[in-house]
Amino acid sequence: GENVEQHPSTLSVQEGDSAVIKCTYSDSASNYFPWYKQELGKGPQLIIDIRSNVGEKKDQRIAVTLNKTAKHFSLHITETQPEDSAVYFCAASHRDDKIIFGKGTRLHILP
Amino acid sequence: DGGITQSPKYLFRKEGQNVTLSCEQNLNHDAMYWYRQDPGQGLRLIYYSQIVNDFQKGDIAEGYSVSREKKESFPLTVTSAQKNPTAFYLCASSRTGELFFGEGSRLTVL
Numbered sequence: 312g313e314n315v316e317q318h319p320s321t322l323s324v325q326e327g328d329s330a331v332i333k334c335t336y337s338d339s340a341s342n343y344f345p346w347y348k349q350e351l352g353k354g355p356q357l358i359i360d361i362r363s364n365v366g367e368k369k370d371q372r373i374a375v376t377l378n379k380t381a382k383h384f385s386l387h388i389t390e391t392q393p394e395d396s397a398v399y400f401c402a403a404s405h406r407d408d409k410i411i412f413g414k415g416t417r418l419h420i421l422p
Numbered sequence: 423d424g425g426i427t428q429s430p431k432y433l434f435r436k437e438g439q440n441v442t443l444s445c446e447q448n449l450n451h452d453a454m455y456w457y458r459q460d461p462g463q464g465l466r467l468i469y470y471s472q473i474v475n476d477f478q479k480g481d482i483a484e485g486y487s488v489s490r491e492k493k494e495s496f497p498l499t500v501t502s503a504q505k506n507p508t509a510f511y512l513c514a515s516s517r518t519g520e521l522f523f524g525e526g527s528r529l530t531v532l
């Protein structure tokens with residue numbers, strides 16, 4: 312079955328700097344790669360996703376890149392702000408019915 | 423408002439007792455899911471259901487059971503056979519891949 316590895320487990324960046332979180336997946340048939348943000352005490356929320364027919368997608372300060380050959384994808388957050396502090400999860404799916412998550416990255420934005 | 427409602431938010435259980443966590447959605451989504459979240463373990467899939475009266479085991483189904491008698495509801499029972507039930511449980515529903523999560527239920531076994 313699919314296995315998703317996520318790094319780093321914890322990341323601290325100065326406010327205003329960029330943050331990058333990386334994930335790899337094992338199932339070459341996977342074609343959907345969402346990223347979720349989880350704030351304390353709440354359920355995760357989708358922040359951006361990408362399908363395997365594109366290599367990059369951007370939404371304001373957030374971008375995701377996908378390298379299908381290497382089976383890895385990354386989340387990039389630019390101009391980080393205090394409200395970006397949260398746990399971020401990457402995930403992968405190839406049938407839209409069973410989404411497998413990475414173990415999460417706790418992002419701290421330092422003042 | 424449309425969304426996913428999980429209850430209770432906090433639950434305490436004695437060892438050997440079964441407990442049922444409620445999950446209701448009014449988003450008219452066909453697919454529903456249960457995930458378990460432990461510190462440093464991410465979200466692990468317990469059970470999922472693509473359609474009413476049908477469900478499949480996820481990666482950690484042992485010690486859990488579900489039912490899907492109505493489209494809106496997908497309750498999860500944590501049985502006494504689950505060896506480490508203390509965790510944060512998340513329910514989600516889905517349309518075209520995007521998961522919509524509830525606020526979670528935190529179960530503590532005393």
